Amino acid sequence: MQDNAQQEEKVLTFDDLGLKKEILKSIKFAGFTSPSPIQAQAIPVVLAGRDMVGQAHTGTGKTAAFSLPALHNMKLDGSVELLVITPTRELATQVSDEIFKYGKNLGVRTVTVYGGSSYKRQLDLIGRGANVVVATPGRMLDILKKNMLPDFAPSMVVLDEADEMLDMGFLDDITEIFSYMPTDRQTLLFSATMPQPIKTLAHKILENPEFVSITKGETTNADIEQLYYVIDEHERDDAIIRLMDSETTKKSVVFCRTKSEVDRLSNVLSNAGYLANGLHGDMEQRQRETVIKGFKSNSVKVLVATDVAARGIHVNNISHVFNYHIPFDPESYVHRIGRTGRAGTKGKAITLLTPLEFKELQKIKKIVGTSMEHAFVPSKNDLRQTNIDNIVKSIEDQKIYDEAHLILDKLKEDIDEETIMYKLISMILNKQDIKGPSNIGIPADKLQAILDRASKRGGDRNSRGRGGNRRAGHRNSRGRSGGSRDGGSRSSRGGDSRRRSSNRH
Template identity: 55%
Template sequence: MVHFSDFALHKSIQQAIHDMGFEEPSPIQEQCIPKILEGGDLIGQAQTGTGKTAAFGLPLIEKVTGQNAVQAIVLTPTRELAIQVSGELRKIAKYKKVRTLPIYGGQSIGHQIRALKQGVQVVIGTPGRVLDHLRRKTLHLDQVKMLVLDEADEMLDMGFQEDIESIIRETSTDRQTLLFSATMPQEILRLARKYMQDPQTVSISRKEVTAPTIEQVYYKVFERSKLESLCRIIDSEELELGIVFCRTKRGVDELTEALQERGYMASGLHGDLSQAQRDKVMKSFRDSTIELLVATDVAARGIDVGNVSHVINYDIPQDPESYVHRIGRTGRAGRRGIAITLVTPREMKQLRTIEKVSKSTLESRNVPSIEEVLERQQTIWRQQLVSLMDGEHELAPFMQVVDGLHEDYPVDKIAAAALSLAFSSTLADDASETYDFGETGASRGYVRFFINIGRSLDIRPPDLIKEMTELVGISSKAIGKIDIFENFTFIEVSEDVAPFVYEAMRNSRIKGKRVNVEPAKPRAKRT
């Protein structure tokens, strides 16, 4: 087993590593640190959350001297990531006289200019603001010995390629260049060929990123009861900090408002927020003043908060790559994390694609019942009440109300009514789908459906079972009797999955034909 003490790092950095609580290097740290210390160029392919900041940060701080010049520059796609990387490097340099400075848009450029004039050894910045300083000649990169491109694919996606190349040309040709990226599109490879010299490559597989610390589950939900399902799930989980992903900015606003109305400590984050609003939300999240951060994919770029216990995909990601990026926000630094995805009937195919491409298997769970949520909430309420009674909280005004009511009602009823008044708003509404299919002529415990496809499409029972289990995500055991005719079919499914089957199969396609599903009419009684 490799330990940080095995690396050729100064004792001051080893002490900082100990203070930061690092026990053993992650796979990317183990492979990158020795290679970077040797001095060659390096390409690191790894997802967010693998420990790549320390992978380049430890050797970077090791190599920086006390010379009063910018000796290393780290380019990041967002101001949030610049701040986080700067904070990490500052911790690593705790016992070494090295000054780091994050520079980014949205902050006073005058403040940055003054800090640069005082002298810094390491600059961490976004391409736009770094280029701004270069044009003003308030930043000089001719003494740079190490250039780091962090989350390079994100920077190119955001249109920073020309800025990055302009910055690279301002640095010395004998620099060491490090490039870190989750994906390796052709644009990244072209950039590497143009500006790097015989780079070594370190690639960390997705398996090492997501397993075993991230538990991945999904809940089958209906669109119209999605919010209630989410609240049930949150109430049944031991959530510390959670990021809830929505597809659109409007979706973020609507969900944030709905959660706040239900008493959850939630704030939204998306591209329409001003920088001051964005900073305020992120500070509240890092300080745990809010427990749920509702965000779009773009807004969440660069967020690196270590104690996120839950990532919740309220809207299923558009592609497997986005899914892996999202779930990488939890399970950091060896902590356990859980990634929860809400899946509507028509999104089951997308879920299967995500599982296949990301080589993940998501466990299926049922949305907790109101009884299960109540059982968990009762334990929490009890703890809160005991804390109030054992603490030094001022209860006198409430005791006066209790004394007045006690003349007409028993104390236990007064207490129960008070609990109902205090906590009933935190309970989610009924999250189940209220379909009444009526009498369909099915066997007991089943619902019988009419489907407009039959033998003319060369459909056999095993074909139909396979299509339904893949399309709807149900067990074949939930499928009962199947009667296939020339142009239509009758099929029985278990009552508990019937609503999901109905939603998922309506307007789907089987063997190219659009499927129409209707509750079957009762069989005519024989006379």
């Protein structure tokens, strides 16, 4: 009976949600059939016209969760009916492109509004009959305060990635933007986390909202394999290179704590033969755009970035995320690893840490509720074996060119066939240069002894009081000495300059 019931259980599809046929056609063209959890919960609420708070991590399909029902409800009368506010121009561009993709069969016109570009061009595009405006807070507020769009009255306003806007210092701007919005509107707020300032904002701008949230167990994506490697502090560069050499990375992001660390590590990885480039808040906007364009087009395969600079970058084919240092807080960890494992693909998140950082690891595991497995950095011998297996497969899959027999015939004039094969394979092996020491990381027996001692010290510190925390305090100050974090440097500049500088991140 139970098996029959499970067989009869219907899988929800987009067809079941009652969306217009033009939208369903776009969804099917994009290759989607079943809605993600956040989409299945949010779309009926939005279709019904309710205000809503949606909590879900990045990569779960939030854009479709609000844009599909918004497109369905549009009158398409030539006015702006949907305003989406996003923290960065990169995210604004991507959200606008996605909404256009879903609404193209309805003839929906979208415009992206952000700083650093011509006011006139953006206003002209809106005046030509835009239905959707996707904007960053600073430029949108400037347009509203200068009354450049006198009849601007969207019936739906979406605040996307609200917690990221809080981190970037946009909360006052957001509050002021909503003072210009019509009171008779539908408002949606999406956020990966719900700190108290976001809850307060939601109370101000939403009316009797429906709360839609994924479960705690889904805070981090189940499609992401999460591993951590315990190393000594001086081994970080060797470890990151060895892991990249041993992993089948298609496109990856390496997160660093500081801007100076981004610059240094991107040079280290470039010198090691990787197509790497850095991204941080001190770069000019033109530089940032060039790096991001290269990352999307595969001319950059490894993006080395700070947390703030990488926010708003949502690329679906990122196979790996590397944490060069363990993040300072659990929310940053969730944001970081959410860059991989998107759109139903598998991803891998790798974190490097020292024994002194186990406390931060346990905090993340406890609060996030995630499953992180310990692994050992491959030795040179391990990597050699992996390389041999890869070479065998490459040779088996290699296409044979017509000219190959000409080269083989010439070689056979002086060398026997077996020696030819050995020489050709040796040529391949000669290119497999494995950098770094033979072994990287703390071996199992030493690691267990360290953990045992740490456990005993933890008990002693609890009995002695605060005196046992001096080592951790020293570690924290030393960890920040390489340069100020993006977040730290922003907070020291005050509210107005923080908002002005945020477009660089």
